[in-house]
Amino acid sequence: MPTAPDPRPTVVTWAASADRLGEAVADRTHRLVVRTSVGGRDLRVRLSNAFGERPVTIGPVYVGTAAAGAEVGAGTNRPLTFDGAPSVTIPPGGAAHSDPLSGRFPARADLAVSLYVPDAAGTATGHVRAGQTSYLAKGDQAAGHGPGPYIEQTQSWLHLDAITVRAEPGTTAVVTLGDSITDGSASTDDTNRRWPDFLARRLLADPAGGSVRGVANAGISGNMLLADGSGESALHRLDRDVLSHAGVRTVVLLEGVNDTKADPTPSARSMTAALEEIAARVGAAGLRLAVGTIMPFHGWPAWSETAEAVRQEVNAYIRTAGTFDTVIDFDRTMRDPRDPLRLLAEFDCGDHLHPNDAGMRALAEAVDLGAL
Structure with missing residues (x-):
């Protein structure tokens, strides 16, 4: 018997418009702190390379509950996948959606999206003025929940430009x-x-x-x-x-x-x-x-x-x-x-x-x- 379609619509719960961020830096993890709006299930992120002149590989990428500073709530930091893989390569001018992350995400959630960029050059894509402190670490630190490696701060959001959830019908x-x-x-x-x-x-x-x-x-x-x-x-x-x-x-x-x-x-x-x-x-x-x-x-x-x-x-x-x-x-x-x-x-x-x-x-x- 065929499965009934899911009546819960996919709805954007957070976004930040992309622009040119200056010269990209390789081998960095960006822990980006955001506040969502509507709650729902099956969270997905959209990553953008809208202004890049060359492909960029991003991953691993983790999402967890933002705590104080660069800390992620213990037990909440979970990996995202992209067509089942832990990373994704985005062509110049392109974007990529993650696979859905199971579970319920409350309304007005403070999230930490941690993304590792192993190799980057040319123009970086992101939102210049976030009005929100995010954090940088050398190397791949996406999976960790502690703030220790994140010794730099930033007021920009790199590559992340939208988050969606499956919300209540209507x-x-x-x-x-x-x-x-x-x-x-x-x-x-x-x-x-x-x-x-x-x-x-x-x-x-x-x-x-x-x-x-x-x-x-x-x-x-x-x-x-x-x-x-x-x-x-x-x-x-x-x-x-x-x-x-x-x-x-x-x-x-x-x-x-x-x-x-x-x-x-x-x-x-x-x-x-x-x-x-x-x-x-x-x-x-x-x-x-x-x-x-x-x-x-x-x-x-x-x-x-x-x-x-x-x-x-x-x-x-x-x-x-x-x-x-x-x-x-x-x-x-x-x-x-x-x-x-x-x-x-x-x-x-x-x-x-x-x-x-x-x-x-x-x-x-x-x-x-x-x-x-």
């Missing part, structure tokens, strides 16, 4: 596509206070019990809608960093401030055309798109009247065009009502562009969970 996820604000640049390190982290807490605690439970953060500091630079532009990385993730129902887009303060500033029409293209591609994939208005940044050195005029025009389009499934008015949430060109002081980290922890919470609370 569960879906949201991807937050953005720049340094979504990446959490001015939030407190090692505390998971990026606004997508606060959103994950809200979704998991939602008494209405909506389907969206997973959160994948696709923010890259310095990112733009139109131009490559700090990461590929939102247009160029949409497929890899958003549409490729499993179980996604909705995309939340907060981009554009880096475009407006670029020199030269692009036209508002070029930016709204990019938003229209993203809406079309997200819709063609069967997903919903929520677009956030661009937040104020008067007081930042690159602010100008030209940049402000473009920001206002783009925001007016976002609010009135009817192009998107929903609009999140982050500008209205974050601006000072007495001086609408500036962030509210209680939400300003001090540079007049990036929200502090309180601002990050306010951004998450501005999201209508039902609209996701």
Whole structure:
């Protein structure tokens, strides 16, 4: 008698968008600490070599419960396989998924993913600004649970760009596509206070019990809608960093401030055309798109009247065009009502562009969970 299909969907529970990390270093184990969102079974990781010029071999790879510092909880560190093998070779521009790891993984789990890179050269792929301390050791130290060999620290995640689980039937996820604000640049390190982290807490605690439970953060500091630079532009990385993730129902887009303060500033029409293209591609994939208005940044050195005029025009389009499934008015949430060109002081980290922890919470609370 045939086995019934598993009704539990594969859903992304954590992600970090890939970029160039500089020169790769061989014979190192990277113990990467991450906080997941939705819980489930049969955990899998996705490893990326998106920006490598040559194949990279990774393995062994272990996953366990993160404890203090570089320590992994005793008895929790388990090996992953790739098509049954303890390592995998990923071609330039490619990615690899591990086999499922049996067992139940709770929601908002702190995990340590330990991966050994025996031979590496050229450009390394990873997420530049993690906002989370991870650890490095010489040689193959992936299987051990103790912190002893991990004498170096890093604020980047190497190669790891997504984690999925099999969640409860009907569960879906949201991807937050953005720049340094979504990446959490001015939030407190090692505390998971990026606004997508606060959103994950809200979704998991939602008494209405909506389907969206997973959160994948696709923010890259310095990112733009139109131009490559700090990461590929939102247009160029949409497929890899958003549409490729499993179980996604909705995309939340907060981009554009880096475009407006670029020199030269692009036209508002070029930016709204990019938003229209993203809406079309997200819709063609069967997903919903929520677009956030661009937040104020008067007081930042690159602010100008030209940049402000473009920001206002783009925001007016976002609010009135009817192009998107929903609009999140982050500008209205974050601006000072007495001086609408500036962030509210209680939400300003001090540079007049990036929200502090309180601002990050306010951004998450501005999201209508039902609209996701």
